[in-house]
Amino acid sequence: MKKLYKTFTILSFCTLSLTAMSQDYEHYDSREQSWNRQKNIHQKSQKGSNIFKKKDFGVILALNSFDAAYDMPDLNTWQSRYVALQWRRNHKLLTGRQVDVALGTGLEIAWNNFMMQHDEQFYEDGNISDFELLEYPLEKSKLVVNNLNLPVMLQFGFKESNFKFGIGAYAGVRINSYQKFKESEQEKYKEKGSYNLRKYNYGLMAEAGRGDFRIFAKYDMLPLFNDNNPINANVLSVGIRL
CATH class of the missing domain: 1.20.5 (Single alpha-helices involved in coiled-coils or other helix-helix interfaces)
Known part of the structure; x- marks a missing residue:
């Protein structure tokens, strides 16, 4: 038991x-x-999920300088600004666990401001333009070139760090140009003209940064004025995109 x-x-x-x-x-x-x-x-x-939004609007603030300049006037670099409003549509090419790739296309309205260092102005004489020193003092003298650009940019985004960079190109057309003067007694006036400026241009651009803040660079492959001009220069713009 x-x-x-x-x-x-x-x-x-x-x-x-x-x-x-x-x-x-x-x-x-x-x-x-x-x-x-x-x-x-x-x-x-x-x-x-893709790091790039389908629609992307950005404001570009940059400084202009002349590269490979030929007899161009001296610029006040800190007041020679590039301002652009950019609308971009991102076409998603690759969505991965770590890296996304997208092709950005869109439209850009841009203003190139070239502020003279001295009391100078551009003048147009037939098919050429040049600049001259004025006999009276000026507080400001600048040339403004308004362009409509079509940028295309290949973009890479890293999800873990939210870091993005892109390389691309653009083609543009000049839609307006004028000079703006401010005399010592605060009098302001503006003169419109083509000044033998190039009608069409194209170039390269790049950007890199985190989130919506990016370092921006743009380079015109063709000189600012037509090829027959006695003064000329390619334009380089460096700044930020917000």
């Missing part, structure tokens, strides 16, 4: 142990499956 009781006790203990182990395993397996499902959902969600 004692042996039977002992055997029954051992069998009961083993049964209870196996039942507990089975429940623990099922609970662990359920938790592991749930964790795997959440991980897969997170990975799919991360892979499915």
